[in-house]
Amino acid sequence: MTGIRQRHVALSRSVYAALDAAATSEIAARVGYQCCSRYARTQRLVSAVVRWVPGGRRALRRLLIASSRLPFRTRGVRIIGCGTAVTVFLLTGATGEGRLVLKVCRDTLGRRLDVLLADVGRRRATHRRVAGWYDEFTPLLPTSFVIAHCPLRSLPAVACVQHYAGDPRRDLFEEMDERDLVNLASTVPRLGRQLVSFAACTAKAVEREGLCVDLLGRDNLVVVGGLTDARLVLVDHGLHDLRGAGAKPAIVEKTASRLAYLRSVADQVERRAAGAPGKAASVGHAS
């Protein structure tokens, strides 16, 4: 790639990221900003400005978001989430079973078709690999990857389609007490089996491949539903490399701590299922 072309790509990526940050500023103001990146700073700035402009939010939405070129029959779209890598749209009034979300991979916005094709292939392969670590109790949502004109200014991008994870949902690490989690998983057999299987399969993958699903991001691993229908869902299929040259010690350590916590919860659930009284909470986890 020539220097001019490289600069052009870098500039358009910054512009698209800024547009995306403007579009997600409303939800970030509601659920909290992810980090102190340039993306989050743009979200804060847009929120601060738009607050003082009557009808500003609606105008911004109309300017930035459109569903007309989406390859789905849908009445409209609404932003329901934004993580560090994706912006998540709920397809409203879509036909078919259940509600669907479109998760647009931010770093692919507006890229050339050959780049998108290579990227979508890599993401599919990674997802297939991760899905292969788990069994019939997998908390992964079925996921299809597409190249599409996404809702942000109808820019082409790589995205994935998933079912809406459901409500109510609680972050397993941040919003559930260990005792409540063990009690719920002992009351709802499916949740218990999912937890035991997830802890074992994830630990095995870490041991074998040095890779781990992202247990650190907010709302990545959630318990959906309540006393009768609780289930474990991993909405985010991102990975952390724990052994490669680029592995970050803080991530390795915190992931290990969360995995240890999961295994401790799984042990307690298994002991309860076998009729033995659960041992008091023993492994804390870094939050």
Ligand SMILES: Nc1ncnc2c1ncn2[C@@H]1O[C@H](COP(=O)(O)OP(=O)(O)O)[C@@H](O)[C@H]1O
């Ligand atoms: N299938 C889904 N159903 C409902 N909400 C979702 C779904 N996928 C993602 N979200 C919401 O969007 C947020 C960001 O998605 P996530 O896949 O974690 O992206 P990232 O890799 O950028 O962290 C999640 O924390 C969650 O709140």
Ligand SMILES: [Mg+2]
């Ligand atoms: Mg996430």
